[in-house]
Amino acid sequence: MSSLSPQTAPSPRRDRAPATARTAVVTGASSGIGAATARRLARAGAAVALLARRTGAVEAVAREITADGGTAVPVVCDVASPDDLELAARRVAQEIGTVDLLVNNAGVMHASPVADRRADQWRAMVDTNVLGVLHTTAAFLPALTAAARSGHRADIVNVSSIAGNTMFAPGFAVYNATKAAVSALSATLRSELLADGIRVTDLRPGLASTEVGRHLPQEMLDGFHEEHRALSPDEVADAILYVTRQPAHLAVPSLVVTPVTQ
C-alpha cells in the first residue's frame, strides 16, 4: 500500500505534532511576534486563544489559522483592563478548555524623552507592558494551576526585551523600565509558582521586524534597521516554541535571541 493511500494520508490535524499539543493564550496576537506565535503553536497542534484590541486584525489571524486546519479563538481584549481579562478567561475556558500555556506578549513602545513630559505615553507603556502582564497572569493563573495539578506541563512565557538591560537609544527610559520590570517580575513569579509546577520564562528578544515601532520617528526606525538585520517574527516565535516543547522536568528561566550584531 502506498504511503499516500486514503487510509494513511495524513489529515490536516494528524500531521501536526501531538506531543506539543497545548491549550494556549497569546496576548498581542493581532500582529508581529504574537500573531507568528499563535500561527506556530496552532501548526504544532495547540488550540489557541488570540487576545488583542483590534477586532479586524485579531479575527483575520484567527481565520487564517482555522483555514489552515488549526483551532483559534479571537478574543477582543485590552490587557490593561482586569474586567476584559476576567471575561476573556471565562470565554477561553468555555471555547477551548483549561489553558496550560500563557504567552504574555502584548506591548507598546513610545520614544518618550522624560523632558517631553508625555505622561500619557508613560502610562500606556506601564499599563500594557507591566500591569497587562500582571492582570493577564492573574486571570489565567487558576487555569494554569489546574492544568499543572492534573499532570499537564504549564507554562508562562513573558516577552520582555534586551531593552530591559541595555540602553539602546535616548528616549526609551520608560519602555526600557517596563521591560526591566517584566524580567524582574518573571524571576520572582517563577519562584512563586514553581511549587505548583508552573514554569515561567523571561524571553528577551532583540530587534525584530514588527509593527512595534509604529510610534517611532521613521528615521530612528530606519537607523535601527540599517544597523542590524532584524529577526523575523517567526524567528522569535520559534524561540517561544522551543521553550514550550521542553519536558516537564526542564525549565528555561530566561532566553535571549538577538540579531548577531546586537
Ligand SMILES: NC(=O)c1ccc[n+]([C@@H]2O[C@H](COP(=O)([O-])OP(=O)(O)OC[C@H]3O[C@@H](n4cnc5c(N)ncnc54)[C@H](OP(=O)(O)O)[C@@H]3O)[C@@H](O)[C@H]2O)c1
Ligand atoms: N519588535 C521588536 O524589536 C521587539 C524586541 C523586543 C521585544 N519586543 C516585544 O515583543 C512584544 C510584541 O511586539 P511586536 O514587536 O510583535 O509588535 P506589534 O506587532 O506592535 O505587536 C504588539 C501587539 O500587542 C498588542 N497590544 C498592544 N497593546 C495592547 C493592549 N493594551 N491590550 C491587548 N493587546 C495589546 C497589539 O494589538 P492591538 O493593537 O490589536 O491591541 C499587537 O498585537 C512586545 O511586548 C514588544 O515590547 C519587540
